[in-house]
Amino acid sequence: MAEILAGWLLWPAGIFVSATVSVFLAAVTANWLAMLIYEQRHLLAVGLQWDRASAANLLTGCLGGVGSAALVLAVPLMAGAAHMQREPNSQAGIGSFFFVAILLLIGSSGEEILFRGYGFQILLRALGEGTTILAVGVLFGAMHAANPHATWLGLLNTAGFGVVFGYAFLRSHDIWLPIGLHFGWNFTLPLLGVNVSGLTMNLTGFTMRWSAGTLWSGGEYGPEASILTSAVLLVLFAYLWKAPIRRQPSALLDPPAGDVTCAPGQSFSRLS
Numbered sequence: 001m002a003e004i005l006a007g008w009l010l011w012p013a014g015i016f017v018s019a020t021v022s023v024f025l026a027a028v029t030a031n032w033l034a035m036l037i038y039e040q041r042h043l044l045a046v047g048l049q050w051d052r053a054s055a056a057n058l059l060t061g062c063l064g065g066v067g068s069a070a071l072v073l074a075v076p077l078m079a080g081a082a083h084m085q086r087e088p089n090s091q092a093g094i095g096s097f098f099f100v101a102i103l104l105l106i107g108s109s110g111e112e113i114l115f116r117g118y119g120f121q122i123l124l125r126a127l128g129e130g131t132t133i134l135a136v137g138v139l140f141g142a143m144h145a146a147n148p149h150a151t152w153l154g155l156l157n158t159a160g161f162g163v164v165f166g167y168a169f170l171r172s173h174d175i176w177l178p179i180g181l182h183f184g185w186n187f188t189l190p191l192l193g194v195n196v197s198g199l200t201m202n203l204t205g206f207t208m209r210w211s212a213g214t215l216w217s218g219g220e221y222g223p224e225a226s227i228l229t230s231a232v233l234l235v236l237f238a239y240l241w242k243a244p245i246r247r248q249p250s251a252l253l254d255p256p257a258g259d260v261t262c263a264p265g266q267s268f269s270r271l272s
Contacts, residue, residue: 024110034118045251046117047175053246054176061180068236069188072228081212108182116169121252137162148198154225160233173250195222
């Protein structure tokens with residue numbers, strides 16, 4: 001479905017917009033149909049219900065994503081292994097800034113609905129938490145293999161993000177927390193002038209220039225292909241482990257459960 005939608009959108013919108021919007025529309029449509037046909041429930045029951053707890057989880061996710069991306073880039077900047085440089089011919093402006101930011105939000109939302117939506121939750125119920133989160137995380141990483149300049153370390157780290165996002169859903173039982181993490185990370189990298197999964201997005205007119213090797217910078221794929229990201233993934237996991245995340249009632253996993261605050265460290269218990 002995503003390929004068909006991308007083909008329809010490619011001519012009028014361009015490849016970046018078409019790829020982003022097509023994944024979002026395909027994910028929403030597939031989850032809407034699955035919930036309607038198999039559960040006789042609204043799409044929002046897949047973990048997209050909106051309330052104060054959802055807003056708090058989205059904010060917690062954004063803070064984690066922004067903070068982890070900033071940490072990856074702050075270390076080499078402070079160590080003198082990289083510096084910021086203004087691009088003289090940059091076309092960046094306020095209009096393009098908001099346009100790209102909105103596309104990044106749409107893209108992050110689409111991927112999280114696709115990978116943490118109905119299918120993921122049914123697998124959680126059938127296969128258990130560890131198996132499902134690891135398998136879907138690997139699939140999430142493999143999906144990026146066709147991205148420009150992809151490397152084995154970049155794909156491994158991307159799979160690691162898939163595992164972290166899966167754990168985030170497990171803690172919150174909504175998709176807003178992983179959406180916030182995903183968007184916060186994807187937005188901060190181009191904000192500081194580096195590539196995101198091999199894609200260049202000119203948000204501010206600044207580029208981060210590296211004097212360190214590709215093992216540290218990630219090369220053309222971006223910092224997601226660096227060992228700095230490998231280390232920060234552990235920090236991000238610890239953040240999610242300790243954060244006071246609001247756990248939502250889940251129509252697919254725990255219908256009787258109410259909205260409670262997870263105790264720090266709660267994770268990977270068996271689903272009833």
